[in-house]
Amino acid sequence: MKRELVDDVYKRLINEDRKCLPPYLKGGLMEICIFMALYSEYKNNRKARSLSATMLLEVINATNKLPNRLFDGKIGIAWGMKYLSNNEVLEENSITTNMHKVVWSDYLYQSITMPIYLPEKEPLFSIGIYLTQLFNQEDSLQRYVIEERLLALIDECDRLLHCTIKDIYSPMDISLPMLHSILFFLKKMDKEHIYPYQTQNLIKSTENIYHxxxxxxxxxxxxxxxxxxxxxxxxxxxxxxxxxxxxxxLGFYSLLYSQPEIFNTALEQLNEQTPSFHYEVTQIIRKGNISIETLCGWGFGLLIHTKQEDYEEQ
Incomplete structure (x- = not known):
């Protein structure tokens, strides 16, 4: 069932007109690029792999004037590149290395010029989400550089959750998207044993703020x-x-937060409460008016689902 539906997503996306699409991670070329790369790995589909490589070049050529944001900016592009390299779809090179340098340099400039890190039109703790993608446990100089940066971002979370700046910022005004992205970052840091005492205390603070x-x-x-x-x-x-x-x-966030159950649980709940849900979804994905970001989100969620099923069948 899910294998067939992800094929339907692929057929819709392969026929989308890319000429007018922005290079964004959400609703743009980078999002389709990641789906095509993951689909090509799962299906051993050469056409999808070739299209993914072509689109990545188009994305890289269009990043110079983008803001330093996740959904529609350089942070999202750099996150996507690192996601692909971590999954052995893309090889790191001078282009990807330079992209990471630009993203971090822009973050440092923004953080210096603001009393607290709240980039305009950025609903998530994007720099934290991005940097978790760069961290690994290999004993290398790069790992320790990233770890130092992550420690600084944990302190940034502390300010976001506890610091009030008159007429500028209060933790009581924090949005739920920002809160759950901070929570994701902190839980990831706790799992990696980076400053566990502080991260555990901050995780408790997110619960208080949520209420x-x-x-x-x-x-x-x-x-x-x-x-x-x-x-x-x-x-x-x-x-x-x-x-x-x-x-x-939910499928998009399943990918972004590496949490398959975000999509899986909701899909199972809807299939249980509405027996016709799968049929209706299939018809709309095949023929209905549906956005790029919704198609890709379903694609991400379904690919994770089918991979899990294949693993359990082995």
Whole structure:
């Protein structure tokens, strides 16, 4: 079932007109590039692999004027490149190395010029999400350089969660997307045993702040509860199109946070509560009006699902 649906996603994306697409990680060329690379690995599909390589060059050529953000900027492009290299799809070279240098240099400039790191139009703790992708446990100089940077970002999280700056910033005004991205970063640092005493205390602080957030969007609330591994209920009484977009976003975050269950659990819940859900989704993915980012999000979630099924069958 899921194998067939991911093929339908591929068929839609392979026929998309790329000429007018931005190079973004979410809703753009970089997102399709990652899907094609992962699909080519799973299906041994040469056409998808070739298209992924072509698109990556198009993305690289279009990054110079992008802001230093995740969804629509250089941080997202650099994150995607490192994700592909970590999964042995892309080889590191001077281009990727330079991209990482530019991203970090831009972050340092922004952090120096602001009393607290809150880039304009950036809903997530993107620099932390990005840097977790660069960290590995190999005993090398690069590993220790990244670890020092991660320690600095843990301190940045402390300021975001506890520091009030009159007329500029208060932790009580933090958005839920920013909060769950900080939580993801801190839990990752705790897992890697980087400053565990501090990270564990900060994780407790995220829970206190969560309860004070008044306007909780269902998508971000679902993601937050998935990260804390709490009982998670889908928003009720919505249209099929709402749930398709909802799961598309969950699929994206499953990739971004390396948490397959964010997508998997929601898909299983919807299949249980609506027996016709799979049929309706299939028809819309094949023929309906559906955005690039929703298609890719479903693709990411389904690829993770099918890989897990194959592993369990072995």
């Amino acid at each position: 004070q957030i008044k306007n909780k969007v269902p998508l971000d609330d679902y993601i937050y509860h998935a990260l804390i591994k709490s009982v998670n209920n889908l928003p009720q009484n919505h249209t099929i199109n709402f749930y398709i977009e909802f799961l598309g976003n």
